[in-house]
Amino acid sequence: MNIAIIGxxxxxxxxxxxxxxxxxxxxxKIDPAAAGATHKEISKEALKGVDACIEFTAPDVAVENIKKLAELDKNVVVGTTGWYNKINEIRPLIMKKGTGLIYSPNFSIGVDIFFRLMEHVFKVMSHFDNYNISMKEVHHVHKKDAPSGTAKKIAEIMKKHITRLSDLDIKSVRQGEVPGTHTVTFESDVDVITLEHKAKNREGFALGAVMAAEWIKGKEGFYTIEDMMEELI
Ligand SMILES: NC(=O)c1ccc[n+]([C@@H]2O[C@H](COP(=O)([O-])OP(=O)(O)OC[C@H]3O[C@@H](n4cnc5c(N)ncnc54)[C@H](OP(=O)(O)O)[C@@H]3O)[C@@H](O)[C@H]2O)c1
Incomplete structure (x- = not known):
């Protein structure tokens, strides 16, 4: 298929x-400044014949990009994080336009598996309130949002199952070129249980995003990677 890269x-x-x-x-390849980009901005001409777009830019521009793509009837995979406070504005727009959008704070298939494991782990741990729960996320120094979207998602899963806690204690560390590590720790007076997902490089995110582009081509509606995974497993 014909894929356009935004960012x-x-x-x-x-x-x-x-x-x-x-x-x-x-x-x-649309980007205002990057060397090798074919266009500086989204336009009808630039996207002629494109089957799906993949958007990885920055939190402050993603929403405008999503709106422009919907206007041009283009389906999109949104990998940019940190724009989720606008979801209630974007979802109805996509539904009204009849285009397709799939988003995820983390397109790594391994991370989706990690989320599924965490659902089960938090369910079990809800019976044991002698454990302190904390989380650490480590990313490269260029990352613009903190905590990461993935960390927030894990906090959501925790809140669903562990009602005694109102929020998850998240420590964000920005260090070197780390692609993304998420560690959840359960600590009692007598032991420590640690669960970790560690991305080795960025390729896992890219593979999931391209698989999502293949999946969203020709679809209508507002989806997350979970919808795609439900079909795959
Ligand atoms: N969902 C996932 O699996 C996943 C995985 C990794 C990263 N991310 C997220 O993806 C986003 C991008 O990450 P990255 O590491 O690729 O960042 P990056 O290296 O900074 O790349 C972003 C690119 O987008 C360009 N850009 C800025 N405004 C634009 C616009 N209006 N239209 C088109 N392009 C524009 C930037 O250009 P300038 O530099 O010239 O401004 C830059 O080249 C971040 O939000 C990050 O958190 C998500």
Missing amino acids: YGKMGHMIEKVALSRGHTVNV
């Missing part, structure tokens, strides 16, 4: 590599 930064480059390796065409 030709670190993720945009990795997505291009993965998309090409899966037999897709990537002729359109």
Whole structure:
């Protein structure tokens, strides 16, 4: 299929590599400043013949990009994090336009598996209130939002099952070029249980995002990666 990349930064480059390796065409790369970009902004001409767009930019521009793509009847995979306070504005817009959008704070398939494991773990731990629960997320120094979208999602899962706690204690660390590590710790007076997901590189996010583009092509509606995973497993 014909994929357009919106945001030709670190993720945009990795997505291009993965998309090409899966037999897709990537002729359109939109970015205001990046070397190698084919267009500076989203336009009807730029997106002619494009089957789906993959958006990895920055929290402050993602919402405008999503609106422009919906206006142009283009389906989109949104990987940018930190715009979720606008979901209630975007969802009805996508439904009204009849386009397709799939988003996730973390397109790694392994992280989705981690979320599924955490559902079960928090359910079990809800019976044991002698454990303190905390979380640490470590990302590269360029990441613009904190805590990470993935950490917030884990906090949501926790709140669903552990009603004695109103929030999860999250420590965000920004360090070097770390692609993304999420560690959940349960500590009692006698032991410590640790669960961790550690991305080795960015390729896992890019692969999930390209799989999502293949999935969203021709679909209508507002989806998360969970909807795609439900179909896959
Ligand atoms: N969901 C996931 O699985 C996942 C995984 C990794 C990262 N992320 C998220 O993805 C986003 C991008 O990450 P990254 O590491 O690739 O960042 P990055 O290297 O900074 O790349 C972002 C690119 O978007 C460009 N950009 C800015 N405004 C734009 C616009 N209006 N239209 C098109 N392009 C625009 C930037 O250009 P300038 O530099 O010139 O401003 C930059 O080249 C972040 O929100 C990050 O948290 C999500």
